[in-house]
Amino acid sequence: xxxxxxPAPVNRTPIPSARAWIGLTVLATAQFLxxxxxxxxxxALPDIGRGLELxxxxxxxxxxxxxxxxxALLLLGGRLGDVFGRRxxxxxxxxxxxxxxxxxxxxxxxxxxxxxxxxxxxxxxLLAPTxxxxxxxxxxxxxxxxxxxxxxxxxxGIGGVAGVxxxxxxxxxxxxxxxxxxxxxxxxxxxxxxxxxxxxxLPAGGRIxxxxxxxxxxxxxxxTYALSVGGQYGWTTPRVIAPLIAAVLLLILFAxxxxxxxxxxxxxxxxxxxxxxxxxxxxxxxGAVWLGLFYFLPLYQxxxxxxxxxxxxxxxxxxxxxxxxxxxxxxxxxxxxxxxxLLATALALLAAGLAWLARTPVDGRFLTDIAAPSLLxxxxxxxxxxxxxxxxxxxxxxxxxxxxxxxxNTTRQIGGALGLAGLLAITTAAGDSGNHPTASHLANAYGTxxxxxxxxxxxxxxxxxxLRDRPAR
Numbered sequence: 001x002x003x004x005x006x007p008a009p010v011n012r013t014p015i016p017s018a019r020a021w022i023g024l025t026v027l028a029t030a031q032f033l034x035x036x037x038x039x040x041x042x043x044a045l046p047d048i049g050r051g052l053e054l055x056x057x058x059x060x061x062x063x064x065x066x067x068x069x070x071x072a073l074l075l076l077g078g079r080l081g082d083v084f085g086r087r088x089x090x091x092x093x094x095x096x097x098x099x100x101x102x103x104x105x106x107x108x109x110x111x112x113x114x115x116x117x118x119x120x121x122x123x124x125x126l127l128a129p130t131x132x133x134x135x136x137x138x139x140x141x142x143x144x145x146x147x148x149x150x151x152x153x154x155x156x157g158i159g160g161v162a163g164v165x166x167x168x169x170x171x172x173x174x175x176x177x178x179x180x181x182x183x184x185x186x187x188x189x190x191x192x193x194x195x196x197x198x199x200x201x202l203p204a205g206g207r208i209x210x211x212x213x214x215x216x217x218x219x220x221x222x223x224t225y226a227l228s229v230g231g232q233y234g235w236t237t238p239r240v241i242a243p244l245i246a247a248v249l250l251l252i253l254f255a256x257x258x259x260x261x262x263x264x265x266x267x268x269x270x271x272x273x274x275x276x277x278x279x280x281x282x283x284x285x286x287g288a289v290w291l292g293l294f295y296f297l298p299l300y301q302x303x304x305x306x307x308x309x310x311x312x313x314x315x316x317x318x319x320x321x322x323x324x325x326x327x328x329x330x331x332x333x334x335x336x337x338x339x340x341x342l343l344a345t346a347l348a349l350l351a352a353g354l355a356w357l358a359r360t361p362v363d364g365r366f367l368t369d370i371a372a373p374s375l376l377x378x379x380x381x382x383x384x385x386x387x388x389x390x391x392x393x394x395x396x397x398x399x400x401x402x403x404x405x406x407x408x409n410t411t412r413q414i415g416g417a418l419g420l421a422g423l424l425a426i427t428t429a430a431g432d433s434g435n436h437p438t439a440s441h442l443a444n445a446y447g448t449x450x451x452x453x454x455x456x457x458x459x460x461x462x463x464x465x466x467l468r469d470r471p472a473r
Contacts, residue, residue, distance in 0.1 A: 019197070020138040024148050026193045027131040028155045030094065033186050034124040035159025036166070037101075038067060038416070039294040040183075043167040043309045044176040046302060051176060052110040057229060060424050063295060064417050065114045068224050069121025070128070071413030072217040075265050076208075078129035078406020085203040086130040086137070086401075091194060093126025098187040104180035116180070132405030136393060137201060146331045146390065153386030154327030156412075160294045161320040161378075168298070168313020212257050212265035219250030220414055227421035266407065270400055275391035275469035280411040282343075282467075283388045285460035287412035288419020289350065290381065292453045295420055296427070297357075300446040304439050305364055318371045322378025330386040340464065343387045347461035350380030354454035360447035362439050380457070391469070419456065423449045 041048070045059050054062070081089040100119030107113035135152060139145040170178040222243040230240045258264040271277045301307040301315065326346075333342060353376030361369060392408035393401070427445040437445075 019199075020144075023138050023198045024135055024151060026190060026197055027090075027135050028151055029186070030090070030127055030131050030190045030194075031152065032155045032159045032162070033183055033190070034070070034097070034128050035156055036163040037120060037124065037183055038063070038070075038291065038413075039160045039163030040167040040170075040179045041163075041176075042295055043164055043298040043302070043312050044171040044179045045299070047171055047176040047309070048113075052107075052113060054110050056428070057424070058110060060295075060420065061114055062117060063291070064224060064420060065117040066121040066124070067291065067413050067417040067420070068221055069118045070124045071121075071410050071417055072220045073122060073125035073213070074129055074406040074410040074413065075216065075403070076213040076406075077125040077127075078133065078403045078409075079208060079265055080126065081130035081133055081406075082204050082400065082403060083206045083208060085201055086133045087194065087198055087200045088203075090127050090130040090134065090198075091191060093123045093128075093130070094187055094191045094194070095123070097123030097127060098184050098191065099123075101180055101183040101187065105177045105184070107177075107180075120183075128409045129403075129406035132393070132409070133401035134198060134201070136396075136401045136405070137398065146334070149390045149393070150327060150331040150386050153330065153389045154324060154382065156385050156389065158320055158323050158327070160290060161316050161323055164294055164298055164316045165313040165320060168309040168311070168316075172308055172310035172313070207263045209257070209261055209263065209265040212254055212261070215250045215254035215257065216265065219247045219254060220417075222250065223247035224417045224421050227418060227425060230425050267400065267403065270396065270403055270407070274395040276393075276396065276404065276407070278464075278467045278469055279388045279392035280407055282347075282384075282460050282464050283392065283408055284411040284415035285456050285463070286347070286381075286384055286388065287415030288422075289354070289453045289457045289460070290412070291416030291420050292423045292449060292456075293354070293377070296423070296446050296449045300360055300443070301370070304360065304362060304443045304446065315366060315370055316374075319374040319378045322375050323382040326379045326382025327386050330383050333383070334387065334390070339387055339391075340468075343384060344461050344465040346380040346383035346387070347457055347464055348380070349376045350384065351454045351457035351461060353377035353380065354450050354457055358447045358450035358454060360443045360450065362443050384460075419453075423452055426452055 041062055045062065048054065048062060049056075049059050077089065077093065097120055100116050100123055104113055104116035104120065107116055132152065135148055136145070139148040166182065167179050170182060226240050226243040226247065233239045258266050258268060271280075297316075298312045301312040302309070307315070353373040356373035356376065357369075359369065364370065389408060393404050396404040427449050
């Protein structure tokens with residue numbers, strides 16, 4: 001008897017609905033906003049410093065106050081979303097972010113501005129991981145999720161450039177306060193759209209590891225503070241040694257507590273899934289490069305090349321275009337190429353572009369000294385963000401989606417905060433100190449910063465090439 005032919009297997013991967021793509025648009029807008037808020041102040045820093053009489057170290061905390069609160073609380077934000085419901089926590093974070101943006105724009109003193117920046121970071125820490133978790137819920141594993149992650153990675157990369165571009169335009173036309181006000185109406189629109197367009201999810205329940213949240217937040221804050229003031233006060237002074245010791249002790253306590261608790265803030269098992277650990281290690285380094293680039297590039301353009309805030313913003317367009325193009329084609333490239341080799345190549349391109357930028361001539365020209373290296377930087381950064389986000393969330397169970405989203409955002413933001421603090425110490429020693437440094441001294445300082453970021457990107461490329469994902473079980 002002739003055996004019957006079996007029908008070909010049917011692809012049962014659900015096709016994302018139009019509602020899912022609308023939800024992605026809303027959630028990606030929120031992600032774009034929190035990334036943009038990291039860099040939108042950078043072009044405005046000289047004006048903020050003059051308006052509120054802030055020193056270079058004080059100005060760094062206009063950036064780091066947001067980045068540190070954001071990064072240190074992301075794990076807690078992701079866990080809160082898993083326990084109490086992701087949409088609920090997302091809406092809460094968006095509301096806090098909106099209110100803090102208004103306070104920052106109205107700030108009469110430096111202290112109020114720094115407090116408002118911390119408030120923006122708290123709101124972002126609640127909304128960013130839950131937004132990514134909601135995206136993973138809307139898009140089951142498959143081609144649809146790959147495209148959604150591609151969009152997410154593109155938004156994460158473009159947000160930094162868009163912040164510099166829009167910050168320059170807003171500062172030049174309306175003044176520095178506008179860079180904070182602009183986030184409020186966008187966040188409010190996201191809030192309204194989420195309520196009507198993004199479906200609510202069921203809370204998973206469970207306990208919140210408040211001890212873990214307190215120790216990791218305190219440890220990271222102490223470490224970042226010590227790095228940021230080390231160059232100013234001296235690395236052997238009590239003002240630096242004391243927070244370094246506190247940071248080490250708190251982070252040891254955090255790590256130990258995560259091993260003993262039944263419901264820790266960071267379940268160690270998640271780090272044993274596929275490429276989660278590798279992606280987060282590399283993202284930490286990429287975060288340092290990313291924030292360092294968008295902090296020092298506008299300063300070089302304005303303080304050395306004499307650009308106006310508007311010019312400094314507009315000259316970021318080549319970088320924005322390349323990040324967008326690279327992010328868009330990455331999902332297609334990943335289907336046909338070895339993703340580990342592709343990631344290592346992208347990070348090597350990023351390192352090459354930063355090394356080119358590190359020349360920082362006093363009489364630099366836009367085409368050869370800004371635009372040309374930006375093409376390499378944008379290509380490498382766009383590809384790397386998409387690939388790392390995909391690897392950090394692949395294979396993670398739905399109940400841990402919030403944690404996975406919090407973890408990859410945390411490593412990027414904390415890498416950025418620690419990297420900026422370290423780079424600031426390097427530039428202080430290299431020439432960006434004193435009341436009236438010359439253009440030559442500043443160019444040397446910023447060149448040193450870009451050289452350091454190039455070295456970090458090269459280290460990330462090496463790690464991406466040699467670290468392998470854990471085998472699937």
